[in-house]
Amino acid sequence: MEKIWIIQDSPQEEIEALAKQLGVSKIVAGMLWRRELRTIEDARNFFNPSVTLLHDPFLMLNMSTAVSGIRNCLDKQEPIMVYGDYDVDGTTAASLLHLFLQSVGAKSEFYIPDRTTEGYGVSTKGIDYASEAGVKLVITCDCGITAMEQTDYARKLGIDMIITDHHIPDEKLPAALAILNPKQEGCEYPNKNLCGAGVAFKLTQALSQNLGLPAEYPLQYLDLAAIGTAADIVQVTGENRVIVGEGLNLISQGRRPGIKALKHVAGITRDEVTVADVLFGLGPRINAVGRLGDAMRAVRLMTAATEAQAKKLSAVLNSENEVRKTVESKINDEAVRMANAKYDPREKRSLVLYKEGWHHGVIGIVASKLKERYYVPTVIIAINDGVGKASARSISGFDLHEAFSKCADLLVSFGGHMMAAGMTIASENLEAFEQRFQEIAMEQISEEMMRPRLKIESIIEFSDINTQLLEALRRLAPYGPGNMRPLFSSQNLEVVGYPRPKIVGQNHLKFKVRQGRTVLDAIGFGLAEQLELLYAGKPIEMAYILAENEWQGRKSIQLELKDIRLMN
Numbered sequence: 239m240e241k242i243w244i245i246q247d248s249p250q251e252e253i254e255a256l257a258k259q260l261g262v263s264k265i266v267a268g269m270l271w272r273r274e275l276r277t278i279e280d281a282r283n284f285f286n287p288s289v290t291l292l293h294d295p296f297l298m299l300n301m302s303t304a305v306s307g308i309r310n311c312l313d314k315q316e317p318i319m320v321y322g323d324y325d326v327d328g329t330t331a332a333s334l335l336h337l338f339l340q341s342v343g344a345k346s347e348f349y350i351p352d353r354t355t356e357g358y359g360v361s362t363k364g365i366d367y368a369s370e371a372g373v374k375l376v377i378t379c380d381c382g383i384t385a386m387e388q389t390d391y392a393r394k395l396g397i398d399m400i401i402t403d404h405h406i407p408d409e410k411l412p413a414a415l416a417i418l419n420p421k422q423e424g425c426e427y428p429n430k431n432l433c434g435a436g437v438a439f440k441l442t443q444a445l446s447q448n449l450g451l452p453a454e455y456p457l458q459y460l461d462l463a464a465i466g467t468a469a470d471i472v473q474v475t476g477e478n479r480v481i482v483g484e485g486l487n488l489i490s491q492g493r494r495p496g497i498k499a500l501k502h503v504a505g506i507t508r509d510e511v512t513v514a515d516v517l518f519g520l521g522p523r524i525n526a527v528g529r530l531g532d533a534m535r536a537v538r539l540m541t542a543a544t545e546a547q548a549k550k551l552s553a554v555l556n557s558e559n560e561v562r563k564t565v566e567s568k569i570n571d572e573a574v575r576m577a578n579a580k581y582d583p584r585e586k587r588s589l590v591l592y593k594e595g596w597h598h599g600v601i602g603i604v605a606s607k608l609k610e611r612y613y614v615p616t617v618i619i620a621i622n623d624g625v626g627k628a629s630a631r632s633i634s635g636f637d638l639h640e641a642f643s644k645c646a647d648l649l650v651s652f653g654g655h656m657m658a659a660g661m662t663i664a665s666e667n668l669e670a671f672e673q674r675f676q677e678i679a680m681e682q683i684s685e686e687m688m689r690p691r692l693k694i695e696s697i698i699e700f701s702d703i704n705t706q707l708l709e710a711l712r713r714l715a716p717y718g719p720g721n722m723r724p725l726f727s728s729q730n731l732e733v734v735g736y737p738r739p740k741i742v743g744q745n746h747l748k749f750k751v752r753q754g755r756t757v758l759d760a761i762g763f764g765l766a767e768q769l770e771l772l773y774a775g776k777p778i779e780m781a782y783i784l785a786e787n788e789w790q791g792r793k794s795i796q797l798e799l800k801d802i803r804l805m806n
Contacts, residue, residue, distance in 0.1 A: 239613060241801050242691045243727065243781060246272055266710045268696050269724055285713045287480040289457060295444035299425035304400045304416035304441060305448045308344075311375045317345040319368045321360060322379040322537065323434065324353050324528035326521045330466035331379035331402070331438040333540035334459040338442040342449060347371065348541075350533040353599055360385040369395045375415075377441075378402055380434025380466075383419055386412045402437045404472075406655075431473040431720075435466025436481060461488035461497055462540060468513045469521040474718030482716045486511050489520075496539040499552035500524075513716045523552075526559040529599030566600040573604055573618060574611070583612040584688060588679035590672040592619035592626055602629035602658075609633065613688050615641070615679055619668065625650070626663045632656065635687050641678050645671055692781050692800055695724040700756035703784065703795060711784060725800060728753060729779040733772050747772075747799070751780070759787065762799035777805040 248268055257267035260281060275281045283291065295301055311318050318339060322332025332348050339346035349368070351361050359381045365388060368376050375398045378385070382401035389399045389412035399414040407422050418437055420427040432440070442456040464485020467478055474482055489511045492498040497520070501511070504519035527535045535558075539551035573591050583589040589612055598620035609616040609631040615638060619628040632638040638659040642652040648671045652661035663671060717723040734750040734757055747762040747769060760780065762768065771778060780802050787796035 240689060241781075242686075242689050243694055243801070243803075244691055245694045245697065245727075248272060248696075252276075262710070263702070263706060265696060265698055265702055265707060269710065269714065272695070273721060284479075287483045289480060289484060291477065291480050292443070293428050293440075293477055295440040295447070298418055298420060298427040298437075298440060298444075299422060300416040300418055301441070301444050304402075304418055305444050307375060307398060307400055307415045308339075308377070308445060309448060312342065312344055314374075315345060316374040317347065317372050318375045318377065319371065319373040320346060320348045320377050320379060321364055321368075321381070322348065322350050323358065323381040324350050324533035325380070326469035326524045327434040327466040328380035329524060329528065329533055329536040330462040330469075330540065331433075331435040333537050334435060334462040335377065335379060335402075335438045335442065336537070337462075337541055338445070338456065338459060342445070342451075347373075348534070348537050350528070350537060352532065353528055360388040362388060362391055365392045365395065365397065368392070368397055373397060375400065379438050380404070382412065382414075383407045383417070383422075384412075386410065388412075389414050402434065402441060404432050404434050404437055429477040431475075431478055433467050433470040433472045433478075435463045435470075436472075436478065439463040439481065457484065458488070460485040461494055464489065465497075465516055465520055465524070468516040468716070468718060469524075471719060473720035474513070474716055475720040478718075479716065479721070482513065482718070486513070486516075486716060489516075494540070495545045495548035496542040496551065499542075499545065499548035500539065500555065503552045503556040513718055522562070523555040523559045526562040527555055529562055530558055530565070530597070562600060565597050566603050569596050569600060569618075570604045570607055572596075573608055577608065577612070583614045583616075586614070586676050586679070587683040587688065588614050588676050589616045590619070590675055591617070592621055592628075592668055592672075594621045596620035598622070598627040598629075601627075602631075602660075605629045605631045613690055614683070617675065619663065621665055621668075624665045626665055626668060628661045628663065630654070630659045630661070632658070633683075633687060634691065636679065636683055641675060644678055645674050648674070692725060693722075694727045694781060696726060698726050698728060700728060700753040700758060703756075703758075708784065708786075708795075723783050725781055725783055727779060727781045730777045730805060731780060732777060751778075751797070758795055758797055760797040760799055762802070765799055765802065768802045771802050771804055774804055779803050779805055 248271055253264055253267045253271050256271055256276060257264045270281055275284050320332045320336045322328040336346050336348045349364050351364055356363055360378060377400045379402055381403060383403040383405050392399050400416045401414045402418045407419060411417060420430050420432055446456045460481055464482045467482050472478060489497055500520055500523060506515045506519050524536045527533050535554055539555060542548040542551060576591050577583055577589055601618040601620050605616045605618040613633055615632045615636050617628050617630040619626040630638050637656045639654050639656060642659055642661055648667040650662040654660055732752045734752050745764050745766045747765050749760055750757055751760050781800045782797040785796050785798045786793050
């Protein structure tokens, strides 16, 4: 479908002044200005993220109480249980906190709930497990902010709860010993965008201070915090940029046996690990065991003490990921066939699909893929034993949480936010939900909203692509929300030679393109349907990101295409 290109409007006079002040090109100055880096100090701090920029952990509400509670257990040698969510953020948070507690002499063990039998969040089964183990303190990671009943249940069993979470709290909070959540009312912690692993890391910093350990001591766990931060798609700015940047350095060094082994099975061989390696290599394998079975296997890998143990566990995660891909592919194919046979999602302006027997552990991925395919709000529902569990993904401008709230009388429960949500529904209410959801979508979604948008950093010439620009792009990393990888466009381009580009695989394009005297390689993943534009014999314009392609030891510039258009 035709995309909308949004060329970012920036004040040229201010950009020219910034370029002169910093001694950089106007293209680089524009990238900095649009990221609100408009002084030498701002640019220096951004390009050189240092652990000195990490905030004082005791700025977080209830941190002193949490530290006192943990110190009490340490002094009495009472067992502590770290309770994590089953996704990447939750398991990395649990791993780093468990490892830290063990390193300072705590009797620590961990627990991750089963997605199928216990569901999301703190479960009574997990509390019972803690009680049977003689645990006196449970510390949650990436969950627990809504666990009112479970917290009360734990107190009756003589167990205190410290909740570390980052999800938006309700008005009523659990009666825990302490709640660490930068989003809770009254918390003045500057970074509201910490993920669960980030909050857990701040707790290790505070404990280190209290125990008189060197300030560098908790930094050894930034590799785990970085994986959680990158995978949870939170803002990679400010403190989070430091966490991800420093953590990626540790991952690149391969000091932790479990992460080193996971890199190996994921085929990550480059010297400098990137956010993309986490998102597409490490993260899916960590997630896979939680989607299909026991997520505690992920924590066992990340906390493995020996390379032999790590090698064995990494093979398990890799195998589970292959199974996950097979299950996901089967459901995705079925969902596409159902969508095409059922109705045109573009006409209904939404898509609701459900089937008995679908595995609910992978439907979130399927919902994301179908949303991108049809570019409408998509709800995928897996039905098992008369109960449907759904994952939904939205497009810009349509609030899924609000839409679900308008269907609340048909649902058992629901949660999430504007762009991603989940819900549980009785199977007898599926048709009524589908109809109402479609009515809401028809009222709110315009045809323009169903066109994907590309946010173009700036229009550049091929002659602008030089070592200074490439070095600036390298130093802008790590990329993520709040600092997305720059997307450029160039105009009046000519396909080199006879317009017969090589088709890579079944859905990709690879060809050469010229502007002036400069010829560059271009590759368009998933853009095979735009092949005819390259045969038109007319100048084209392209939207792309600049990348380096390495082949047989040689590096070359490659344009990774996001869209192609004919020039008017």
